[in-house]
């Protein structure tokens with residue numbers, strides 16, 4: 001849990017409103033209302049590293065957050081594996097400086113508010129969850145290549161509007177549930193994951209793959225940390241640079257290919273013994289961030305997750321998909337891995353916002369970043385997930 005930190009320095013005003021809402025609406029078809037602000041990434045980074053408050057001014061909303069480093073990479077370095085065109089692998093240990101931060105909104109209940117930011121290469125990216133809404137801040141260059149590097153698009157999730165995404169039967173049966181007796185990891189606050197990237201994800205933009213995956217897991221951690229008491233740590237990043245294995249645009253087939261990729265057996269892979277590969281990597285689960293546009297219709301779309309299993313994937317194509325959507329889809333699919341179920345999802349109201357909870361089988365713009373918590377009988381994914389984590393040694 002994040003702790004409330006007292007203000008102990010003068011506030012620094014870091015943002016200036018620039019554009020009218022009407023102009024900003026054109027940036028993305030799923031955003032009804034947005035705004036453009038200027039942010040000084042260097043000041044934000046300095047304040048985040050020294051625990052000083054940071055002011056964000058969004059139209060008539062002013063939010064002060066206090067951030068502190070929240071690393072999602074191991075201290076000893078992140079293992080990066082890149083599979084080349086000829087199938088050979090290159091392994092390196094990257095000891096990069098921390099880029100992920102977490103905190104709260106000053107003056108709000110620390111159990112309810114949350115801020116998650118990635119600051120890397122002079123660029124800020126993240127969200128603030130507050131009583132005034134769930135605000136996402138993304139570099140404007142993602143939406144407009146001509147934008148200045150200090151310009152950011154800001155939107156609240158209540159101002160999103162898009163056709164519901166049907167997850168379909170995306171919580172699929174895991175291969176190795178029967179007789180599954182994995183080694184019990186020591187009680188740990190951080191659950192280790194290997195993040196996998198396909199070729200399309202690598203080339204979504206020019207920023208480092210490991211930075212984008214760190215940003216995603218940091219944002220997901222903002223949801224899981226509060227509600228389950230556990231977060232995820234990336235111990236390995238594995239990249240199929242030429243899609244030697246990760247070829248399919250069908251989520252189910254792609255998930256099977258992910259298992260083969262982890263096994264290191266792209267050809268004639270027989271699923272059934274991948275958990276041993278994960279165990280030998282000292283990770284609990286694998287999550288593929290795919291840049292492919294996954295097949296829609298009756299097939300799975302946007303993602304898939306093995307129920308109570310250890311593999312899953314989420315579509316993360318930044319050119320068409322907002323940070324808010326990427327966060328929700330990844331959190332949903334990882335939820336399947338850890339005991340979350342569609343039938344145990346609920347419709348609840350939180351701080352005056354009513355919507356379906358995270359594991360609902362459809363993703364509406366109004367879905368809440370919240371697991372059902374037993375308000376209605378049989379609807380308690382939060383306990384399901386906590387129980388699953390406890391049963392596997394993560395408490």
Ligand SMILES: [Zn+2]
Nearest residue numbers: 167170171361
């Ligand atoms: Zn699902």
